[in-house]
Every structure is written in structure tokens, then in C-alpha cells.
């Protein structure tokens with residue numbers, strides 16, 4: 001039901017359309033004929049290249065129904081010469097088949113289904129993602145195909161001009177603001193650096209995962225580890241490539257890995273990377289706002305160790321593995337243990353074995369009591 005279908009607007013459309021028809025008929029070979037079915041895109045442009053043409057919904061929303069010819073013709077679908085009516089089967093005549101949506105969002109949610117006719121693989125991928133679940137639960141603002149890709153201006157994904165985080169940011173504005181200020185986002189937006197993660201590297205693009213449908217918090221160290229354990233990549237930025245190794249070998253990380261392997265359905269109370277570094281707002285440890293800067297570290301530990309005092313963070317080795325050139329005292333204590341423990345255990349074993357041999361020989365009577 002459109003409010004545009006009142007007599008005044010109809011008369012306006014009729015006069016306007018008749019004029020357009022006459023002009024088009026005389027200036028080109030096309031002859032759109034009312035009631036006979038439009039098939040050619042040119043017939044649609046007769047009306048839809050008018051930048052003033054609008055459509056109103058019962059909700060009171062009014063949208064432009066102008067279609068930019070250049071934009072469409074340079075889109076992936078336009079380049080293939082796809083006819084408008086391939087997607088808009090109900091518009092081959094004017095007046096078009098009436099629509100029943102009460103507002104613009106409902107209209108978009110009905111029309112995105114068009115995409116799924118051809119792109120069956122992608123619809124299968126998005127089926128159970130966070131947005132589809134939110135949509136099914138009654139949240140109409142969750143993302144569908146056209147929210148991320150556009151409509152008549154769809155480009156090949158490798159040629160898309162808008163960085164994907166900004167597309168996500170149209171709805172996730174606050175998160176995107178934090179992200180663009182983070183060490184990763186600043187590198188992506190500032191330098192176009194392709195090595196840093198964008199939203200889709202961590203959440204996926206079609207099979208989008210988040211805390212509500214995946215033990216995301218628990219498994220998030222694996223996401224970081226993909227890049228931060230890549231020695232060549234990290235060394236090219238002068239960043240410590242052992243952060244994952246050192247995390248896994250310390251008391252916090254060890255427990256997290258055990259949870260991941262044997263109790264992945266349970267949340268752990270031990271910190272994962274983002275509990276110390278922040279999620280979308282992580283900064284370089286040298287930044288004065290960084291949650292892991294020495295001056296700010298105590299507050300970060302106190303989230304879980306409320307009684308921690310000023311020197312508490314020193315009880316922990318951070319990302320450093322003790323070695324001859326860093327954290328030497330711990331390294332030497334470890335070395336002493338490495339020598340002492342085999343020595344002690346070895347001596348014990350020797351004692352037990354020799355005692356056994358002695359008892360055995362005694363039994364056989366080959367040895368006199370001493």
C-alpha cells in the first residue's frame with residue numbers, strides 16, 4: 001500500500017510519464033508501451049532516471065527511486081548486461097504490482113531474498129550467522145546481503161572501495177570508532193596496511209561468529225596467534241614473536257589451553273589476550289593509554305586480583321621467556337634445577353637399582369652378609 005497511489009500523484013505520474021514517453025519515442029528507438037510489458041532496461045530508465053521520483057511507505061518514510069545508470073552499468077551485474085526485471089519480476093508493467101510492506105526496512109528485508117536465487121553458496125554460508133539469528137529473533141536491523149554489498153552499485157569484492165570495517169561500522173559505529181583508533185585499525189585506515197586484522201579477519205565475513213554463538217572469548221587467543229606467532233611477519237614490525245609461546249607456558253595461558261581442549265563449553269576465569277590488551281581498542285604497549293603500559297598494568301591485573309599491590313605485576317614474567325640475556329635470575333634458577341633434578345633423581349634410581357641387585361645376589365646365596 002503506497003500513499004503515492006492517490007489521485008493527485010497518479011495524475012502527476014500520468015502526465016509526467018506521457019511526456020517522457022513522447023520524448024523517448026522521438027529521441028531513441030525505444031517504445032515502452034503501458035500494459036504490454038517492459039523488458040528492456042531503457043524502458044525502466046524512462047522513469048527511473050528521474051532524480052526527483054520518490055516512493056512513500058505507510059510509515060511515512062519516503063525514499064528516492066532514482067537509479068543511477070552509470071553506477072548500475074559498471075556494477076558486477078550491470079556489466080553482465082543483467083536486465084532489471086531479472087531481479088524485479090513484478091515491475092514489467094506500470095502501475096507496478098502493488099507492494100505490501102509497511103516500512104522501508106521491511107521492504108529491504110523482502111527484497112534481499114532476490115540475491116539468494118543465484119548466490120546459493122552465500123546464503124548457505126550466512127544461514128546460521130549472528131545476524132540471521134538476530135533477525136529470526138525479531139531484530140530487523142541485523143545485516144542482510146544488501147546492507148554489506150549495496151544494491152545497484154555492487155562491485156567485485158576485490159574492487160570494493162569502502163574498507164569493510166566502515167560497512168560494519170554503519171551499524172556497529174561505537175566498535176568501529178574504537179577499532180579505527182586501535183593499533184590494528186590505525187594501520188589499516190592510515191596506511192592501508194593489509195597485514196593487520198579487519199573485522200572480518202576475526203569474525204568472518206559470511207559465517208559471522210561472535211560471543212553469542214561460539215565460545216569466542218575462550219578461543220580468541222588462536223585468532224591472535226595466527227599472526228602473532230608468525231615469526232617473519234612479527235620480526236618485520238620489530239614485535240616480539242614469542243607472545244603466544246610465553247602466554248601458553250605461563251600459569252594463566254596453560255589453564256586456558258586446558259579449557260580449550262577438555263571443557264570448551266565452559267568459560268575460564270583466567271585472562272585471554274583481550275582481557276589484558278582490550279578487544280577493539282588494543283594499543284601499542286608504549287602508548288600512554290595502553291592497558292599494558294607499566295603505569296597502567298596494576299589496574300589491569302586488579303580486574304581479577306583486586307588485592308594486588310603496586311609490585312604485584314613484577315611477580316609475573318610478562319611475555320618474556322627467561323634466557324641468558326633476559327630475566328637472568330629466573331633463567332639461572334631454572335638452569336640449576338635442570339642440573340639438580342636429573343642429578344638427584346639419577347642418584348635415587350642408582351641407589352634403588354644397586355639395592356635391588358644386592359638383595360637378589362643375597363637371595364641366591366652368592367653374597368655373604370656384611
Ligand code: HEC
Pocket residue numbers: 002004005013017032038039040041043044045046047048053054055065084085088090091092094095096097099
Ligand atoms: C511509468 C514510469 C515507470 C516505468 C516505465 C517504470 N517504473 Fe518503476 N516505478 C515507478 C513509480 C512511479 C514507482 C513508485 C511506486 C509506485 O508508484 O508504484 C516505481 C517503483 C519501482 C520499484 C519499487 C517498488 C517495487 O515494486 O519494488 C521498482 C523496483 C521499480 N519501480 C522497478 C522498475 C523496473 C525494473 C522497471 C522497468 C522494467 C520500471 N520500474 C519501470 C515508475 C515507473
Ligand code: HEC
Pocket residue numbers: 041044045048063064065066067072077082083084085086087088107108109111112114146151152
Ligand atoms: C541484482 C538484482 C537487481 C538488479 C539487476 C536491479 N535491482 Fe533494483 N533493487 C534490487 C534490490 C535488492 C532492491 C532493494 C534495495 C533496498 O533495500 O533498498 C532494489 C530496489 C530498487 C528500487 C527501489 C528503490 C531502492 O533503491 O531501494 C528501484 C526503483 C529499483 N530497484 C530499480 C531498478 C532498475 C531500474 C534496475 C535496472 C537498471 C534494477 N533495479 C536492477 C535488486 C536489483
Ligand code: HEC
Pocket residue numbers: 076077080086087112114115116117118119145146149150151154155156157158
Ligand atoms: C540472476 C542471478 C543473480 C542475482 C539475482 C544476483 N547476482 Fe550477484 N552475481 C551474479 C553473477 C552472474 C555474478 C558475476 C559472476 C561472479 O563473480 O560470480 C555476480 C557477482 C556478484 C558479486 C561479486 C562477486 C565477486 O566475485 O566479487 C557480489 C558481491 C554479488 N554478486 C552480490 C549479489 C547481491 C548482494 C545480490 C542481491 C542484491 C545479487 N548478487 C543478486 C548473479 C546474480
Ligand code: HEC
Pocket residue numbers: 115116119122123126143144145146147148149157164200205206
Ligand atoms: C555482514 C556483511 C556481509 C553480508 C550480510 C553478506 N556479505 Fe557477501 N561478502 C562480505 C565480505 C566481507 C566479503 C569478502 C569475503 C572475503 O574476501 O573473504 C563477501 C563476499 C561475497 C561474494 C564473493 C564470493 C565469496 O563468497 O567470497 C559474494 C558473491 C557475496 N559476498 C554475496 C553475498 C550474498 C548473496 C549475501 C546474502 C545472502 C551476502 N554476500 C551477505 C560481506 C557480507
Ligand code: HEC
Pocket residue numbers: 165168169172175176179184197198199200201202203210211216217220223274279280
Ligand atoms: C583482533 C580481532 C578482532 C577484530 C579486528 C574485531 N573484533 Fe569484534 N570481537 C573480537 C573478540 C575477541 C570479541 C569478543 C569479546 C569478548 O568476548 O569479550 C569481539 C566482540 C565483538 C562484538 C560483540 C560484543 C560487543 O562488544 O558488542 C561485536 C558486535 C563485534 N566484535 C564487532 C566487530 C566489528 C564491527 C569490528 C570491526 C570494526 C570488529 N569487531 C573487529 C575480536 C575482534
Ligand code: HEC
Pocket residue numbers: 130131134139141142143144147148164167168169170171172199200203204205208209210211212213
Ligand atoms: C545493517 C546493520 C549491520 C551491519 C552492516 C553489520 N551488523 Fe553485525 N549486527 C547487527 C545487529 C542488529 C546485531 C545484533 C545485535 C544484538 O543482538 O545485540 C549484530 C551483531 C553482530 C555481532 C555480535 C554477535 C554476538 O555474538 O553478540 C558481531 C560479531 C557482528 N554483528 C559483526 C559484524 C561484522 C563483522 C560486520 C561487517 C562485516 C557487521 N556485523 C555488519 C547489525 C549489523
Ligand code: HEC
Pocket residue numbers: 183184187193195196197201220223224225226227228237239273274277282283284285286
Ligand atoms: C591478521 C593478523 C593479526 C591478527 C589476527 C592480530 N594481530 Fe595484532 N598486530 C598485527 C600486526 C601486523 C601488527 C603491527 C601493526 C603496526 O605496527 O603497524 C599488530 C600489532 C599488535 C599490537 C601492538 C604491538 C606493538 O608493539 O606495537 C598488539 C598489542 C597486538 N597486535 C595484539 C593483538 C591481539 C591481542 C590480537 C588478538 C585479539 C591480535 N593482535 C590479532 C597483526 C595481527
Ligand code: HEC
Pocket residue numbers: 221224225228238239240241243244247252271272273274276277285292293297318319320
Ligand atoms: C596478563 C596480561 C597479558 C596477557 C594475558 C597477554 N598479554 Fe600481551 N602484553 C602484556 C604486557 C604487560 C605487555 C607489555 C610488556 C611486554 O612487552 O611484555 C604485553 C605485550 C604484548 C605485545 C607487544 C610485544 C612487543 O614486542 O611490542 C603483543 C603483540 C602482545 N602482548 C600480544 C599478546 C597476545 C597475542 C596474547 C595472547 C596469546 C597476549 N598478549 C596475552 C600483557 C598480557
Ligand code: HEC
Pocket residue numbers: 251252269270271272275276297300301302303304305312313314315316
Ligand atoms: C581475567 C582475570 C585475570 C587477569 C586480568 C589477571 N589474572 Fe592473574 N590469575 C587469574 C586467576 C583466576 C588466577 C588463578 C588464581 C588461583 O588459582 O588462585 C591467576 C593467577 C595469577 C598468579 C599466580 C599466583 C596466584 O595468585 O595464584 C599470578 C602471579 C598472576 N595471576 C599475575 C597476574 C598479573 C601480573 C596480572 C596483570 C598483568 C594478572 N595476573 C591478570 C586471573 C587473572
